[in-house]
Amino acid sequence: MKLYFIRKIILLTTLLSSTLFISSCDDLNIFSSFKERLEGRWYFEKVTYQKDFSFKVENITSEYDDVYFEFDKNRDVTVEYIDADGNLVHIDGQWDRQYETDCDAFDDDDECDDISILQIALMQNGPLPVSNYSWEVITLNSNKLVVTENTINGRIKYRLRKEY
Incomplete structure (x- = not known):
């Protein structure tokens, strides 16, 4: 009889905790889509650059001050930044996942991994892209986006935060 009540208490506790977890997922945006999590205005919190075959990581965040990316669900993106003359510049484009x-070959398991890539094409006064970005998405949640970009001589890691 005692064992019966202990099992009931464990079952009820498990049920209650899972209900609490699922109801709090709206705050964490765990079950929202990639588009919904990406939608919004993002600023660069930290940007680092690492040259190929080097252990040194250089903080280049200051080069991205006052640069904002704004993504919407319709796959449009707008980049805003202040140019050298102090003018606000808007560049529109498209994004795709x-x-x-x-x-x-160096992977421990013998399986292939799917990598999420965020493609961004920015246009300025014409149909041809001014800039193309190919970012590997490391993390995307409701307020943080971490991506990496391979360059000719190294790798840039961007950590962006959503502006509220």
Whole structure:
């Protein structure tokens, strides 16, 4: 009889805690889509650059002060920044999410991994892209976006925060 009540208490506790967890997921945006989490205005919190074959990581965040990316659900993106003359510049473009398969030879498991890629094409006064970005998405939640970009000589890691 005692064992019966202990099992009931454990079952009720498990049920209550899972209900509490699921009801709090709206605050964490765990079950929201990629588009919903990406939507909004983002600023660069920290940007680092690491040259190929180097252990040194350089903080280049100051180069991204006053640069904002604004994404919407319709796959439009706007970049705003202050140019050298102090003028506010707006550049519009499109974004898309793609997947790549990574079958790295140095991977411990013998399986391939799907990598989420955020493609951004910015246009300025014409149909041809001014800039193209290909960012590997490391983390995206309701208020933080961490992406990396491979360059000719190294790798840039961007950590962005959503502006509220």
